Amino acid sequence: MPVPLYQAKAEFFRMLGHPVRIRVLELLGEGPKPVRDLLADIGIEASSLSQQLAVLRRAGIVVSTREGTTVTYALAGPDVADLMRAARRILTEMLAGQTVLLDALLDVPDPQRPPTADA
Amino acid sequence: MPVPLYQAKAEFFRMLGHPVRIRVLELLGEGPKPVRDLLADIGIEASSLSQQLAVLRRAGIVVSTREGTTVTYALAGPDVADLMRAARRILTEMLAGQTVLLDALLDVPDPQRPPTADA
DNA sequence: TGAATACTTGAAGAAATTCTCAATTGTTCA
DNA sequence: TGAACAATTGAGAATTTCTTCAAGTATTCA
Known part of the structure; x- marks a missing residue:
């Protein structure tokens, strides 16, 4: 039984849903980068970065190679x-x-609450 | 102080990261639909659907109107x-x-673990 | 070998998300 | 009005994800 596509999609988006992971992917968009550089650019603890890199690695959207x-x-x-x-x-x-989206992200309260019948 | 873009992106993707929400968005891609239809297509409890609809509504990517x-x-x-x-x-x-991605989603173990130097 | 550097893993608690079920609101219609 | 239906909300338990810090592995170099 194959994983339903909508579930694969959901997992994929969820995997993207973390600020550090987004930044990593955008930095890697410029080309391969050593952990050292990612660390310098992003500015978090090494172990936190590693954990997020592991998530991306497990999802198979990044690969790592070691040199020395x-x-x-x-x-x-x-x-x-x-x-x-x-x-x-x-x-x-x-x-x-x-x-509208910006507002939502900025925590402006929802103007669209359960529609009252006055419209 | 504006929300950094990478964080807005992360929140946006996180918002997409749920199978029910994905299905709703794809169904609505065909055109507006009453809750009743969504419910029939997706087949979960009404209250669960409502909660996911509320998430999408708060994010401002869907709107609702009531008629009767x-x-x-x-x-x-x-x-x-x-x-x-x-x-x-x-x-x-x-x-x-x-x-690779499919494997990851299907829970095939990671072939890319911290690179051992035998490569 | 052993000290030092670079990175990864493990585990425990904190925080956020999701699920379930009961209660509530808004609407129609007899 | 009140019974019935459609949809939403609230609250607590269950689950997942995140953060943090200690410990572990791999490699270099003296």
Whole structure:
């Protein structure tokens, strides 16, 4: 029994749903980077970064290689870079075009509550 | 102080990261639908669906209108449909092209563990 | 060998999300 | 009005995810 596609999608999006993981993917979008550099750019504890890298690794969207004492990460395939570009494009469009999403993210209270019949 | 973009992105993806929410968005991609229909298509308890609809509503990516006793949901804007299409395209590509992600989602153990130097 | 560096893992508590079920609201219609 | 239906909300338990810190592995180099 195959995992239903909608569930695979949900897991995929959930996997993207963490600020550190997003930043890593965007940094790797520029090309492979050693952990050292990611660490410097993102500025969190090494162990926290490692944990998030592990999540991405388990999902198979990044790969790591070790050379001597430094480990370098890269996006697993060009599709991933495409995805990140698409996500960026669509999201900035949405953030620009519709205040609504921005408001939601900024915690402005919901103007759309269960519709009262006065409309 | 604006919410950093990478955090807005993370929250957005997290919001998408639930099978019921994905299904709702895909169904609404075909056009507005009354809760009754969503309920029939998805087949979960009414209250669970309502809660997930509330998440989407709070994020501002769907809107609801009431007519008599039935409430109808629709995507908040065309951008949302675009996003769902893009996500579908990219994900099916990825699922088709790279076994790796599929494996990860199917719980096949990680072949990429911290690289041992035998490579 | 052993000290030092780079990175990863494990585990426990904190925090956020999800589920379930009871209660509530809004609407229709007899 | 009040019974019946559609949908939403609230609250607590169950589950998942995150954070943090201590411990572990791999590699270099003296």
